[in-house]
Amino acid sequence: MCYTDCFNRPDAIRQELTTAEILRIMDEVAAAGTLELCLTGGEPLARPDFFQLYEHAIRCGFLVTIFSNGTLITEAHADRFAALRPHRIEISLHGMTRETFERITGGQGSYARCLQAITLLLDRQIPLVLKSTAMTLNMQEILDIKRYVESLGTVRYKLGEEMRPELDGGGVPFQYAMSEQDLADLNQQDTDLQKDACRRDSVEAPPCRSGMHSFHIDAYGQLQLCSGNRRQRFDLRTGSFQSGFFEALPTFVCEWKVPQEPALIQPAMHHA
Amino acid sequence: MTPTAIYTKNPDYVQRDVAGECILVPIRRTLTEANSIYVLNETGAALWYRIDGQRTAQDIVTDFCNEYEVATDQLANDFTLLLDDLLSIQAVEEIAR
Numbered sequence: 306m307c308y309t310d311c312f313n314r315p316d317a318i319r320q321e322l323t324t325a326e327i328l329r330i331m332d333e334v335a336a337a338g339t340l341e342l343c344l345t346g347g348e349p350l351a352r353p354d355f356f357q358l359y360e361h362a363i364r365c366g367f368l369v370t371i372f373s374n375g376t377l378i379t380e381a382h383a384d385r386f387a388a389l390r391p392h393r394i395e396i397s398l399h400g401m402t403r404e405t406f407e408r409i410t411g412g413q414g415s416y417a418r419c420l421q422a423i424t425l426l427l428d429r430q431i432p433l434v435l436k437s438t439a440m441t442l443n444m445q446e447i448l449d450i451k452r453y454v455e456s457l458g459t460v461r462y463k464l465g466e467e468m469r470p471e472l473d474g475g476g477v478p479f480q481y482a483m484s485e486q487d488l489a490d491l492n493q494q495d496t497d498l499q500k501d502a503c504r505r506d507s508v509e510a511p512p513c514r515s516g517m518h519s520f521h522i523d524a525y526g527q528l529q530l531c532s533g534n535r536r537q538r539f540d541l542r543t544g545s546f547q548s549g550f551f552e553a554l555p556t557f558v559c560e561w562k563v564p565q566e567p568a569l570i571q572p573a574m575h576h577a
Numbered sequence: 578m579t580p581t582a583i584y585t586k587n588p589d590y591v592q593r594d595v596a597g598e599c600i601l602v603p604i605r606r607t608l609t610e611a612n613s614i615y616v617l618n619e620t621g622a623a624l625w626y627r628i629d630g631q632r633t634a635q636d637i638v639t640d641f642c643n644e645y646e647v648a649t650d651q652l653a654n655d656f657t658l659l660l661d662d663l664l665s666i667q668a669v670e671e672i673a674r
Contacts, residue, residue, distance in 0.1 A: 338594065364591065
């Protein structure tokens with residue numbers, strides 16, 4: 306669920322999994338031996354039952370990561386995170402000025418709320434990652450964002466360069482994609498970014514392992530290979546996670562995935 | 578190991594069985610422990626399962642030796658090491674001696 310995107314109209318939100326359905330699926334996922342769980346969205350805290358789900362996940366023994374835009378995290382929420390700690394929280398920090406940040410998020414007041422959330426979580430020593438997606442709208446502020454994150458001490462920074470289409474396949478986001486030259490110029494201005502870029506360029510992308518080591522479940526209970534490949538799906542409202550993961554998922558197609566071979570050892574990374 | 582000591586598990590640790598391994602996940606962590614989880618080997622897991630807040634350490638060793646072919650002294654040493662580790666991470670607590 307998200308309150309800033311245009312996909313989640315009320316009729317779509319009404320079709321999202323109920324609390325009971327999510328808790329049941331979570332139990333099945335835990336019983337199958339999954340250790341890491343990422344709660345994302347949209348914005349996961351937009352669900353009124355978020356903490357019921359989150360605290361259940363923690364008590365199941367998952368290492369829980371939360372992807373958030375930070376704008377809904379209040380002092381009371383930060384206290385609840387401090388009481389039952391996540392593995393980490395990753396917050397999108399897309400700009401270092403209010404104008405840029407809110408132009409990207411589309412949410413008035415979101416910049417101040419995001420910075421406030423960062424402070425609240427840092428005060429409680431919650432493991433935090435701040436990340437940005439490089440785009441034409443914020444390319445002038447990426448280095449400022451990185452310097453700000455470095456000034457926070459224990460916080461990691463991640464810069465993403467990949468733009469994704471809208472959930473309905475629309476290409477609107479790509480109008481904000483940076484050119485290769487602009488990305489190269491940006492990376493050359495910072496040693497860490499340059500190192501990351503060199504590493505990405507010098508290593509051949511490993512075959513995708515989605516569906517084997519990882520999976521994605523959308524807000525409607527559809528089990529998929531990953532958030533970037535939702536073409537085939539298994540309905541967890543009607544089938545068990547055990548069936549979906551072990552029987553359906555291995556048959557799903559991904560152009561990044563090499564056909565299964567009887568190799569004794571294979572790379573264990575995926576592109577998602 | 579104090580033979581008459583009784584240990585109980587800390588409910589702030591969740592036991593997970595993942596791919597055949599017994600993993601202890603602390604659910605209330607400080608920043609320094611934020612990324613720590615603990616994997617028990619086969620013997621460690623078998624001993625962990627027997628810690629129930631009721632049986633003494635000696636009862637657990639005896640029970641284990643009745644089930645597996647293992648020298649009592651060796652197992653007592655192993656259990657002592659395991660208990661030291663579990664106590665140091667506060668995964669167990671001594672509740673009687």
